[in-house]
Amino acid sequence: xxxxxxxxxxxxxxxxxxxxxxxxxxxxxxxxxxxxxxxxxxxxxxxxxxxxxxxxxxxxxxxxxxxxxxxxxxxxxxxxxxxxxxxxxxxxxxxxxxxxxxxxxxxxxxxxxxxxxxxxxxxxxxxxxxxxxxxxxxxxxxxxxxxxxxxxxxxxxxxxxxxxxxxxxxxxxxxxxxxxxxxxxxxxxxxxxxxxxxxxxxxxxxxxxxxxxxxxxxxxxxxxxxxxxxxxxxxxxxxxxxxxxxxxxxxxxxxxxxxxxxxxxxxxxxxxxxxxxxxxxxxxxxxxxxxxxxxxxxxxxxxxxxx
Numbered sequence: 319x320x321x322x323x324x325x326x327x328x329x330x331x332x333x334x335x336x337x338x339x340x341x342x343x344x345x346x347x348x349x350x351x352x353x354x355x356x357x358x359x360x361x362x363x364x365x366x367x368x369x370x371x372x373x374x375x376x377x378x379x380x381x382x383x384x385x386x387x388x389x390x391x392x393x394x395x396x397x398x399x400x401x402x403x404x405x406x407x408x409x410x411x412x413x414x415x416x417x418x419x420x421x422x423x424x425x426x427x428x429x430x431x432x433x434x435x436x437x438x439x440x441x442x443x444x445x446x447x448x449x450x451x452x453x454x455x456x457x458x459x460x461x462x463x464x465x466x467x468x469x470x471x472x473x474x475x476x477x478x479x480x481x482x483x484x485x486x487x488x489x490x491x492x493x494x495x496x497x498x499x500x501x502x503x504x505x506x507x508x509x510x511x512x513x514x515x516x517x518x519x520x521x522x523x524x525x526x527x528x529x530x531x532x533x534x535x536x537x538x539x540x541x542x543x544x545x546x547x548x549x550x551x552x553x554x555x556x557x558x559x560x561x562x563x564x565x566x567x568x569x570x571x572x573x574x575x576x577x578x579x580x581x582x583x584x585x586x587x588x589x590x591x592x593x594x595x596x597x598x599x600x601x602x603x604x605x606x607x608x609x610x611x612x613x614x615x616x617x618x619x620x621x622x623x624x625x
Contacts, residue, residue, distance in 0.1 A: 341528045345387075348525060351516040352384050359500045361511040362470060366396040368511075369468035371459060372426075373402070374415055374534030376526035377474035381514055382424070383529060385472065399425045401462055403455055406432040414532050429462050456504070463508055471503070475512045478519040481569055482550045490546055494580070496572055 356362050370385060372378045382400055389398060402415045412428075419426040433454040463471050475497055484496040499515040502508070514522070526533065558565045577586040 344521060344525060344528065348380070348384050348517060348521060349387055352381075352513045353388055355499055355513050355515045356388070356511075359511070359515075361500055361513060362392075362394070362396050364394040364396070366469045367467055368396055368398050368470045368472050369459075369463050369466060370398060370400050370472045371403075371474070372400045372415060372419075373474070373536070374532075375474070375536055376531060376533060377476055377514065377519075377522050379529070379531035379533070380522050380525050381472060381474040383525075383531075385513065386422075386424070397425075399427065399466055399468065401427050401429065401459065401466070403433075403458055403462075404428055404430045405455070406430070406434045408434075411534060414534055418532055427462065427466060429458060431458050433458070460503055460505055460508055469509070471508050471510045473510060473512050474514055476514040476517045476519050476522055477569060478551070478554065480512075480515060480572070481554060481565065482547055484568075484572065485550045485553070486546060489550070494582075 362368060368385065370378070370382045372382060382398070385398055389396060400415075400419055404410060404412055416426070416428060431454075436454065459471065462468075480497045480499075484494075487493045487495040497512070499512045501510050503510050554565055580586070583589065
């Protein structure tokens with residue numbers, strides 16, 4: 319009997335050790351990816367006051383947690399202040415965030431604005447309220463950033479959000495437009511950053527479980543999730559499952575743009591383009607196969623004009 323108990327204890331200890339190892343590896347990976355994004359896009363500079371927008375969801379909790387870790391290691395000094403906008407949604411647990419932020423010792427500000435009533439008054443019953451809610455929230459956060467003296471506004475959008483937005487704009491807006499890691503705000507007064515730009519949503523989900531963040535549901539207002547975004551999310555997950563690496567390649571393509579091989583006349587001077595008689599490294603080899611194409615059996619592929 320004692321031997322059985324001993325063996326079970328050993329197995330349990332090994333499982334706990336493995337879990338701790340994997341959790342530590344996840345934390346290191348997230349810190350590395352966030353640190354890389356910050357460095358690649360010069361998101362945070364010496365003396366910055368970073369306003370982390372905290373919604374109570376897994377992503378904003380994770381963003382705050384990782385930025386606090388990186389601040390301790392950074393070669394520069396910057397301050398962090400957490401901000402939550404209490405939009406007076408029904409059943410919103412107003413005590414959760416103040417208690418959490420007080421516990422971890424982070425300066426914070428809770429902004430109370432009843433945007434819920436405005437949205438419910440303007441948007442017809444049954445329609446998605448997210449768009450108007452987002453615009454109202456954005457304007458309020460810009461004002462709060464001014465009042466707090468914040469130099470950067472940090473949002474918790476991750477890699478999947480960026481990809482979903484890219485396809486939403488392409489499929490429904492007819493634009494090649496994504497969600498940039500760093501941009502100037504609509505009012506021209508602020509710099510908005512997305513330090514989670516390189517981070518997968520699945521990693522944020524697991525990290526939230528590991529850290530046991532006090533998650534606040536995002537459906538308190540009763541609004542349905544944007545169905546178009548939901549479709550795009552399902553499409554990307556299906557691709558990742560059936561074609562591993564495809565989603566990663568798409569994400570990488572967002573930072574490897576060749577304007578001369580698209581069709582935006584404002585982005586590239588097609589109308590003024592002339593033959594110079596000199597070879598160019600990024601020219602068009604007209605009869606090359608598509609990138610990574612694998613010839614199918616029994617199909618003859620043309621290799622030149624004479625074939």
